Amino acid sequence: MHSKNTRLRTIGAFVVTAACVGLLAGCGEGSTKDEGKPAASGAADAGAKAFAPVTLKNAWGNTEVKKKPVKVATVSDGDTAIALALGLVPVITPDVEDGSKVAEYKQAAITKLGATKLKTYDDTDGTAYEAIAAEAPDIILGMNTWEMDKDYAKLSPIAPVVTFTDKAQADTLTWQERLKTAAKALGMEDKANEVIAANDKTTNDAAAAHPEFKGKTYTYTVVHPEQISFMSYEAQDPGVFERLGFTKTDKAKNYGPDKNGVSLENLDQLDADVLLVTYPFGDRGVISPKELEGNKLFQSLNSVKNKHFAVVPSDNTLASAIAYPDPLSAPWVTQQLTPLLAKAVAGQ
Secondary structure, eight states: OOOHHHHHHTTOOOOOOTTHHHHHTTSOOOOOSSTTOOOTTTTOOTTOOOOOOEEEEETTEEEEEOSOOOSEEESSHHHHHHHHHTTOOOSBEEOOSTTSOOOHHHHHHHHHTTOSSOOEEOOTTSOOHHHHHHTOOSEEEOSSOSOHHHHHHHHTTTSOEEOOSSTTHHHHOOHHHHHHHHHHHHTOHHHHHHHHHHHHHHHHHHHHHOGGGTTOEEEEEEEOSSOEEEOSOTTSOOTTTGGGTOEEOGGGGGOBTTBOEEOGGGGGGGOOSEEEEEOTTGGGSSSOHHHHHHOHHHHHSHHHHTTOEEEOOOTTSHHHHHHSOOTTTHHHHHHHHHHHHHHHHHTO
């Protein structure tokens, strides 16, 4: 498997709007003056509950957190999003921006916490264990990585590693579940609930404004270099789709994280009340946009014939944010995706 970091870097940098306003209501109020330094007292807010030692089972053993973590390291962009959403600036994170500008909503969260930018390590060749160890973190968040099978043995001597209880959960946990597990280890469960509630309000408000979404089926498809991928498979985190009222199609049960390729002969598998396709690799995909949309079987799909089909832009990384939901991007995704869905449902 590729790391989630690597797959995300292929999409590009976010170009975003002020959607982060609602998001930051769910972020902590910590402050820091130094790059990468966590908020003063780390996970502690004024009046916070006393930290109780916690033991979390994971797929490789147990993680014991004996005292409240202050210095948090992350091994994926999704884990960085968790830390920032909880109000913590990681002491070190993987460099997933690849030289591009940091997403506006992400930068807003960093700035709000008193930092200018994150301290990063180059993850081109994988997790940089020595760079992480040099920061002497109290805890390492690994709730969103696909590299933990090889990373755990090298990360666990550095600091307690918070990760999933089953290897399959690298693909199947919702962002809410990932957030809650991390928050439990950090002694920040109340803060996690606040973040989830703030995100829920954003999607609930959008759903209320668009009752036509309720009960509509959707398929989300990504054209990768090696295949056309059925990304809204049964076990996939639905992100904002289902909170907006949509449901997965009955075809979703035929696909999973390790079996999600769709051949040209089986394009009918993509049909739904609303079909969303994205081309993050452009003409480097297994099929070009022009070729796919000119394919006769594709054109025969009800969703395409009746104009319930939309292309999700990838130049602002909405595509990757949909594919890999996290607590930091969710409000922005809702804002960006809702009008696109509204037009697709209306057949415009």
